[in-house]
Amino acid sequence: MELPEFHDSYCRIFATDHVGMMGDAPCVAAFFRQFYKRFTAYPDIAEVFAGTDMEHQADMLKLSLFELTSCAVPGQPSKELTRLAALHHRLGITPKMLDEWVEALLNTVEFFDDHHQPATRQAWLTMMTPGVEYLRNYRDGDTPAPAPQAARRRGNDWLAGMP
């Protein structure tokens, strides 16, 4: 029920017919700019990202959407999401910051989706929640250590194909 709504919203925003792909470059860049404007409007987030290369952060969000939706569909975290969970655990990212990330994302979706309705917000939330909860509840040693090199290479290959 929610997957088709998520898919349609995703395709409207990124101007693509294929979930898992991001459409034309200008709309991808605009989406990431708006997301970071909202995300870094929270003072605790702005503090964490002070002096960070925002070019790299745009890649981070592309990878995030890919990994979070990948977690919702099979219901299992990928090795890459396990690596990200361990990284954020080490960075000391709090549950409140994760809520702010989700809120910034949902507001950005609403801003760009010209057919947005309450069900759209719910659909995105449903797709993001399993992965976000995995990050929220991650504790060191929860899952077998991932293979960071391979996971990273896979993520980088995927990012290299992005506009």
Ligand code: HEM
């Ligand atoms: C579900 C939510 C989130 C996802 C999926 C996510 C995803 C990512 C990804 C993919 C990276 C790049 C990692 C790499 O290249 O090795 C990253 C890095 C990072 N994330 Fe997140 N993130 C999330 C939430 C947050 C939140 C709430 C914060 C709080 C400020 C945050 C702070 C950071 C920082 C500081 C880095 C390292 C940046 C750098 O120095 O390059 N993330 N995240």
